Amino acid sequence: MINIIIADDHKIMVDGLRNILEEDPEISISAVAYNGSEVLSILESSKPDIVLLDIDMPGMNGIDCAREILRSYPEIKIAILTMHQENSLIRKFIEMGVKGYMLKTIPSEELIMAVKLIYNGGEYFNSDVTRELLRPSQPSKVLLSIDPLVEQLTKREREIIRLICEGSSNTQIGERLFISPKTVDSHRTNIMKKLDLHNTAALVRFAFKNELMD
Template sequence: MIEVAIIDDHKLFREGISFLVNQMDGISMQLEASGYDELLQGLKERKIDVLLLDLDMPGSDGLEVLEKIRVPYPEMKVVVLTMHSDPKMMAYLMEMGSSSYLLKDCSAEDLEKTIRGVVDQGYYFSGPLAKAMISGLQNHSVKKPRLKNFETVTSRELEVLQLICQEFTAREIAEKLYISQRTVEGHRKNLFEKMGVKNTAGLIVKAIKEGIIEP
């Protein structure tokens, strides 16, 4: 069972999202919060797999909430809910530790795909805006990064990075490279550290921004 929480200051919106989530097979809304303090208390009482985070809450900065919860709850996937469709904002959110984002007028189908996607592969990009960001990654090759902090990235780590950017799961990467899934996760962790990112979504965004993936 995928356990979900939502933080949003509008009760009607929270209840609507909760109703939709509880109709999804194998997914359950376990926590509704109107603010950060209520969310924090709820997270202490139960394990949450996916947090739906409203970016624009009066009296509570969604970006600040995102930053605060990444350290104590690194395994929890955060999906930002927003009305902003700015590519720069989306990229910034990914680098801050978000696993995905959704516009508030998204469909129930998109919501379900996103929840399942972030659980299955650590991130999920949906919609025309996100597709535009990663369209250049498909069928591209990896070059050795020129940036100083990437000097210790190995050829194998670059292979793993390429496959991550092409949306392969850890299991699929392991099969393609004839290595164990645990080894893949080790390479992913090393890439996080060397590239200065918090999660897989941030890793992909960094690869795009730094031009590591090129035609």
């Protein structure tokens, strides 16, 4: 019996997948998660053969989730099922070591076949995915889901973020912008609150992931 965890934040998608996959007597959906961290907490108690993972999910996305699974549970096979077909994204996942990458346009029989192939130690990459790899890669992170919270940031706040990312302290930023270091601290606090972050590392990371920084 092939045990699968489905991770996708769209209930319709999950229901559809469950119908398709459980039609096959060898396949069983052992759990469903609506974001990455939910997957990780499920894994603490229950180990599936395959995690069928979407990329766009609230909270922890598929990228971070996949990385964590690969590190903590290398025996669990990951198959990406997404609508994203961007070259750089595909490369990233395959190089990371996922066993499958499929577009959501995949026919159901093909999906079942892919699951069985992966379960038996193989890999499966959608033909659309392979064709995409032929195209010259354009490293635009644009398709990497940009957090909507970015829009809440003001111009000044973005400016502060950039300077923080360059490694400047509040005092240094204050000197460069001719404002008090205490003001910089206020901005910093406001930024943190808006983005729901709690330290500098998380902020810089957020900036890189959301193209505020390059």
